[in-house]
Amino acid sequence: MVQIVLIRAGATDFDEQGRIQGTLDIPLSSAGKDAVARLSEQLRTADLDALYSASCQSAVETAEIIARELGVKAKKIDALKNVDHGLWQGMLVDEVRRKHPKVFRQWQEEPERVCPPEGEMVGEARQRIAQALKKVLKKHKKGKIGIVAPEPLASLIASYLTDTDLAHRWPTVNGHATFQWIVPETEQAVASDTP
Numbered sequence: 001m002v003q004i005v006l007i008r009a010g011a012t013d014f015d016e017q018g019r020i021q022g023t024l025d026i027p028l029s030s031a032g033k034d035a036v037a038r039l040s041e042q043l044r045t046a047d048l049d050a051l052y053s054a055s056c057q058s059a060v061e062t063a064e065i066i067a068r069e070l071g072v073k074a075k076k077i078d079a080l081k082n083v084d085h086g087l088w089q090g091m092l093v094d095e096v097r098r099k100h101p102k103v104f105r106q107w108q109e110e111p112e113r114v115c116p117p118e119g120e121m122v123g124e125a126r127q128r129i130a131q132a133l134k135k136v137l138k139k140h141k142k143g144k145i146g147i148v149a150p151e152p153l154a155s156l157i158a159s160y161l162t163d164t165d166l167a168h169r170w171p172t173v174n175g176h177a178t179f180q181w182i183v184p185e186t187e188q189a190v191a192s193d194t195p
Contacts, residue, residue, distance in 0.1 A: 086119025
């Protein structure tokens with residue numbers, strides 16, 4: 001069976017400022033690049049067969065740094081896009097918390113039930129992610145692969161691969177330049193190309 005190392009992308013300036021990034025395409029910050037360089041050293045013994053990244057700039061840059069260190073090629077998956085947070089994108093998390101306390105609390109506790117203004121539902125994002133991951137998992141039946149993604153995309157990927165409730169995985173604090181090993185536990189992840 002395939003083993004996946006889920007790698008959270010390094011931090012951006014927006015992350016460091018406490019802003020909601022969503023689908024905004026922001027590069028790694030200087031501190032983010034440094035953290036990814038340290039992370040790539042930790043992953044040196046991972047012995048990856050392949051490395052994939054989400055389509056955003058921070059994930060692509062993270063994957064490129066890791067790929068150079070590990071001597072593998074990084075491949076971008078266009079369908080792995082972060083959750084569209086609509087009009088919340090670019091806003092400070094504290095600003096959303098202060099202006100919309102009930103909605104923000106529900107977004108933290110039950111993210112699948114909240115749609116940011118002009119954004120997308122988490123369920124829509126999960127379906128898109130599922131289709132992309134099914135293709136990757138169909139190609140890699142065994143071995144070790146890496147997937148680089150920013151939050152909350154990384155939490156959606158982990159929830160899908162482990163077949164666990166998203167509320168238990170939804171990030172309350174963004175994690176950057178970290179990784180976790182996952183062995184897909186769900187038949188839906190590897191069974192077929194249908195949703």
